[in-house]
Amino acid sequence: MTRYVSILLTFARACLVRDMTFRANFVLECVTSLGWMAMNLAFYLLVFTFTPEIGLGTGWTKEPFFAFVATGLIINSIVQALFMPSAEELTEMVRTGGLDGILVQPLDAQFLLSMHRVDFSAFANGLVGVGLLAWAIPRLPQPPHPVAILLYPLLVVCGVAILYSLVIMLAAATIHLGRNQSLYDFWFYLTNFSRYPAEIYSGPWGGPLRALCTFVIPILLVVNVPARVIAQPLTGQGGMMVAGTVFAAGAALVISRWVFQTALSKYRSASS
Amino acid sequence: MTAAASDPAPSGFLARRRLGLRVWWTMLVICLEERLVYRGDFVLGTLMRFLPIVTQVFLWTAVFGATSSGSIAGYSRNDIVAYYLLTMVSRAFSSMPGLASGIARSIRDGSIKKYLVQPVDYVGYLLAARIAHKLVYYAVATLPFAGVFLFCRDYFPPIPDWTTLGAFALSLVLSFLLGFFMEATLGMLGFWFLEVSSIVFAYMLVQYMLSGHMFPLDMLRDIPTGVAGVSVADVVRFLPFEYTAYFPAAVWLGKVQGAQLVRSLLLEAAWVGVMIVACRIAWWRGTRRYSAFGG
Numbered sequence: 001m002t003r004y005v006s007i008l009l010t011f012a013r014a015c016l017v018r019d020m021t022f023r024a025n026f027v028l029e030c031v032t033s034l035g036w037m038a039m040n041l042a043f044y045l046l047v048f049t050f051t052p053e054i055g056l057g058t059g060w061t062k063e064p065f066f067a068f069v070a071t072g073l074i075i076n077s078i079v080q081a082l083f084m085p086s087a088e089e090l091t092e093m094v095r096t097g098g099l100d101g102i103l104v105q106p107l108d109a110q111f112l113l114s115m116h117r118v119d120f121s122a123f124a125n126g127l128v129g130v131g132l133l134a135w136a137i138p139r140l141p142q143p144p145h146p147v148a149i150l151l152y153p154l155l156v157v158c159g160v161a162i163l164y165s166l167v168i169m170l171a172a173a174t175i176h177l178g179r180n181q182s183l184y185d186f187w188f189y190l191t192n193f194s195r196y197p198a199e200i201y202s203g204p205w206g207g208p209l210r211a212l213c214t215f216v217i218p219i220l221l222v223v224n225v226p227a228r229v230i231a232q233p234l235t236g237q238g239g240m241m242v243a244g245t246v247f248a249a250g251a252a253l254v255i256s257r258w259v260f261q262t263a264l265s266k267y268r269s270a271s272s
Numbered sequence: 273m274t275a276a277a278s279d280p281a282p283s284g285f286l287a288r289r290r291l292g293l294r295v296w297w298t299m300l301v302i303c304l305e306e307r308l309v310y311r312g313d314f315v316l317g318t319l320m321r322f323l324p325i326v327t328q329v330f331l332w333t334a335v336f337g338a339t340s341s342g343s344i345a346g347y348s349r350n351d352i353v354a355y356y357l358l359t360m361v362s363r364a365f366s367s368m369p370g371l372a373s374g375i376a377r378s379i380r381d382g383s384i385k386k387y388l389v390q391p392v393d394y395v396g397y398l399l400a401a402r403i404a405h406k407l408v409y410y411a412v413a414t415l416p417f418a419g420v421f422l423f424c425r426d427y428f429p430p431i432p433d434w435t436t437l438g439a440f441a442l443s444l445v446l447s448f449l450l451g452f453f454m455e456a457t458l459g460m461l462g463f464w465f466l467e468v469s470s471i472v473f474a475y476m477l478v479q480y481m482l483s484g485h486m487f488p489l490d491m492l493r494d495i496p497t498g499v500a501g502v503s504v505a506d507v508v509r510f511l512p513f514e515y516t517a518y519f520p521a522a523v524w525l526g527k528v529q530g531a532q533l534v535r536s537l538l539l540e541a542a543w544v545g546v547m548i549v550a551c552r553i554a555w556w557r558g559t560r561r562y563s564a565f566g567g
Contacts, residue, residue, distance in 0.1 A: 028470040032477065036473075039480070039486075043486055056334075185320055189321075192327050200333070202330075206330055209330075
């Protein structure tokens, strides 16, 4: 384990050195990333000029909703920084045969393939998320319970674990498809479901969709549970939600590991 | 080597045009075949584009559920859903994934030089490739599009009259050309900057927001600019972006009619003209300063 941590730190240091070699590009990447986020925030502000809350009686008024958005920013920035760059590279490695070189390394292939690149510019959004959360929390209708504050980091880690599992499973699909240029798009579209409070998925179609995205692909647990814990009063259901999220994160990691290993066993080298 | 290329150069205007068309047709067929090599990836990518609509429908349903007003910026809930679905059609024509970055990459790695020595117009080749891409996309996407539109038919107003349908079709063709030439021009900035990914990302950002892809631009009508009597919507109307998503959808929904419709179509055509010229100038100036090395 210590060996893997040490290797991960070496990867991170190498990526940081490379990013700092092209400082202007790094700053530009941060700025564009922040621009994307600012655009989304502007959209939410626009929505709140037309409505006092997202969904009647849901409690997602402006400040709680921005705490929700901040949580999403933090979780997504961690995943974007630590896992997405490597997963995107895998799609080309499979097609070009570059994966062969990874498989012969004396290290766990999933570790190498999912963590060898770190995109430090993606942390910019996470920092803004932390700032937005710091702005929203004192303005919440009810201050968060001390237990909620303790649970919040754990639930953020669970959210990251669920998303990581999803990235790994999508990357594994590359091995079957030969090429998966749509990986990033699919990731974007799928995580789109987690960007809004679960309450919006209601009615004859919304109910089943909510169940699907909670129990089958637990994408709705990723942001909703930590955001709800911090932004809305803890109720009796809160304990169940927290336990369910921790379980879902563990199960997602195990399943994604199995899917990835199975996919690797089906890999046929593309190189000569 | 094709027969066309090995024949001696034809004389006469018509013969030259015929040869030009044959070369163009060959490029189109090659690009179609190339598109179909990775079919699984292509089908997956096409079908996924419907996913964001689902969240938007639920989001706006929740927003309308929480507000006492039945209309937001002149749109009912049904209008909003229909609007988002129609912008999907607009984007199917105007979006050009990978075009600008592909041009910049071929400038950077030197592969563009083959177009400089072959009797092939690079922009024409790219246009043929993009038409091929779109034809395959429509072939794959028509069925899911028809299914989704049929499923959501209750959200739509009655089918517009023939004039509006004609204007809608024209706005889509123009949006394709506008999207193509805007992105191609952007890619040719690679002659000056080599790496344009950040510029492309910034463009996508602005384009996403100001094209109406994110929300109907009419919602900006009450957002002030600081200048008396001028809203953000008034400023956005003067930019080319709205023609790549908002405008065709607004035409179908009857939000733009009569003289305003004619004026807007002319403005869209003018923007296409401007971008064609800009693209040609960028190509002409860029190739003059371009230097390639290697085998």
